[in-house]
Amino acid sequence: MEAVFQALLNTLSFHNIVVLFLGTFIGIIVGCVPGFNASVGVALTIPLTFSFAPDTGLILLVAIYAGAVYGGSIAAILINTPGEPGNIITAMDGYNMTKKGQGGKALGMAAIASWIGGSISAIFLFLLAPPLSKLTLLFGSFEMFLLAIFGLSIIVGLSKGSMVKGLMSGALGVLLATIGIDSITGSYRYTMGLPSLYEGLPLVAVIIGLYSLGAVFELGEQKSATIQNAGVKVNKRDILPNLKDMKKTIKTIFRSGVIGTFAGITPGAGMSIGSAVSWEYARRSSKTPENFGKGEIEGVAAAEAGNNGVVGGSLIPLLTLGIPGNAVSAIFLGGLLIHGLRPGAALFTTHATTTYGLIWGFLFANFVMIIIGLLGTRFFSKLAIVPVYLLAPLIFVISTAGTLADRNLLADAVVMIIFGIFGYFLIKLKFPLVPLVLGFILGPLAESELRRALLINQGDLLAAALHPISIILIVLIIFSLFGTQLKILSKQLVRKVKKQELGGAENI
Amino acid sequence: MAYGVIVLIYIISGYFLYESTKFGGDAGIFPRMVSGAIIFINTIYLYQTIKEQKENSKEIEKERNKLPIKPSKQFYVISILSILYIALLSPIGFLIVTPIYLASIMFYLGGRSKKMVFICSIAFTFVIYFFFTSLLHITIPQGILNL
Amino acid sequence: MKKPNYFFLMLMFIVSIVIAGCSEEAEGQDKPEGKGKYPDKPIEVIVAFNAGGGTDVAARTILNYAEKYVGSSFAVINKPGAAGEIGFTSLAGAPDNGYTIGMINPPTTLLHPIQRPNEVKYNLDDFSLIANIVSDPGAFVVNADSQINSLEDLFEEAKKRKLNMAYGGPGTSEALTLRRAEEMKDVEFNKIPFEGTSPAVAALMGGHVDVLITNASEVISQYEDKKIKVLAVGSEEKMDLMPDVPTYKEEGLDLTQISMRGIAAPKGVSKEQVEFLADALKKTMEDEEFIKKATEMALPLDYMGPEEYKEFLENYNDELVEEFERNPW
Structure with a gap:
């Protein structure tokens, strides 16, 4: 307990607060730039923290992590180019709001949802890290496979317009992700002898190609001279979310924060599942589900709270067990090691002051985030009225540089442009892009975990399917696939039963 | 344009299906399943597209004026x-x-x-x-x- | 010039702040001493793995301390991809003026050209070796509440039932060790490939697999927390970081398994430059501050100079070639 307060005092020292602001700010900027994401941001900052005291260095890293995850939403909302893979869900509703002149509202909501979602996960991290870390270990290969399938099952909810197009998009994503060295047998699949394809198509280049380039083409074609639809007038009072918006979304935000935290704890899931599941849940429990994906503020709130919840969640298995839950926390591990902090029990005993300093830092970073976020919203939302002839080429050049930054490979820029052109046709034919990205991320997870599960259980999966986590996941998948039908069915049943009861009463 | 994309998807999934037969061990099973599924979905999509165009070829003319389907x-x-x-x-x-x-x-x-x-x-x-x-x-x- | 100014100015403003903050940092590291002699400008270091990964962090740490002895700064360039192949290839083809060096990871670096000689565009002869830094022995690891307490137990148990053995996948050096151990002890494991150590450690701790073969430094935290048991390590002598763990050889398994991280330059770099860098690295690795840091980070240090390293890797390479010709793994 003493360590907790000591850590609080340390965190509130002047230079740590400066570092906190700076880190969150840099994180937001990094998150904004397409191609840059939390992984790159944290990785590039690690060497800079060499000369820092451990607590200051880690506060800087965690602030960048938190800031970058929020920052990704800004580009997603304003120019439909998700800064982070997790922000693809945010872009669906956010960008449509920007077109309608509600970009400020979407940005403000993203800041608030990120703040609450992140803070919820910080509280979980603070109070329940050791018991929750046991949850991570319950996930065997078969459970991970089911988790990936659960994530993929959301595609059904996402392809409202046309099921065929949604499924096609998702399946294409899964298929394209099979390119690369197969992790189970080590055979080379579809690599065409190109070393740059050995590890598969780079996710960053694929997302940037589909979204950023898609945005460039769309901007180039549109008649309106700005992103915001021509003729939309924004009332000054409507720049930020108002009380009514808050009332509408607050429940969703809290629920999504919790969903995100748990998605962060489960290995391999990460931000895409965190935000997609939150969004889908919000859509299902909404009274106006048809608005989701067309500019619904609740959609932005759910996706962003889910996304940021993952941050704290992913730190739980990392700090307690030394098992990083996602790509960013794997890099974060490097940051811990450089400061001589090896994850595990010692972090909460010998190094408790530093560890709690990190956790406090994360909690405060969320507060800094909302301050910068809300102050910046007025500025950022002006982007919607920048002439497109300036914006379009600029997005392309930044995207190219961002793609190159990922692996320093020019081949990745080629992948980006191929996907940009391919994506253009998909968008024109009204194929949804989110299923493609989800399939691309989760397809390989599903494949390798299923094959691993088959190896471990020597072909017999029944025993694995009877584990408690498996049963829960199977129920979730069924609900996600057939939820609507089940709802209708149960309503009919209830009606029937009621009718019978009424009939019985009449008879008496 | 829709037909172009359909043909392209047939070519891509056909290539993936063909190549997948050459992989050692069980590495080819999953790609084979997925590319097979895509060919199936693509056929449904082709059917839908043809039906749509036949049924309301007039309405589509109207829509074309609103939303250009050809690349600009x-x-x-x-x-x-x-x-x-x-x-x-x-x-x-x-x-x-x-x-x-x-x-x-x-x-x-x-x-x-x-x-x-x-x-x-x-x-x-x-x-x-x-x-x-x-x-x-x-x-x-x-x-x-x-x- | 109307509204866009806001955005424009702000972007400029933000970027200039950020740059100012960082260039200060960079200038602090530049110490242009002794102009005219080597090195008179920053040396680029190619790391064939992602920024923030194990090799990257190890490289950046030692280079950070080495600047003092080299008298110049280092710029790390990450060229990840294809299990290091892209980075190793670009190191082999880099200019040989002494201003581009890189990290190599034997045996992974050696394995690529052996396994796919037609596709990989470098081999060991394309490097002039400078020094080895880290030798990380392999290790057999089981869950803390496992019945298995020694390598002997492990092979006994493996004869009774098929144990699930987590490893890095076909073609890795772990796969080779496993194959040779299976041959020597006449057992067979049910080998489960994992991508990266973390998911494999998670599977071991969760009881989803029975045993794991990996590198010792990757499981040090779990070992110290007594969440796992390390049965034996693959080095010639016991590891300083795990003093109570026997070696494979002590346990009757006549094998060594070591993953190395060293520094090499492209072939053709002058002998003086190689020796200068090797000497600077040697001094760095004797630096007490660095040793303290390395212990905290669980880096098993093991310096080898250019001659020694070359001889060692050539022998290692011959051994791998022989094994591969006998039977690919």
């Missing part, structure tokens, strides 16, 4: 310039190609003030260059400018 002129121009940009990035260098690319797209998309376009394209180039090289120590193609 802007798409061709932007994508060709962008491909050129990526191709020339390595041999000529970021600092030279980028302002030219920026300025040409800006003019094409209707930037009127010459001063504005030139200042913006050069300033943006330098800002991006310094952001990536100094802050992130990322090697951006230098090309013929040997800095």
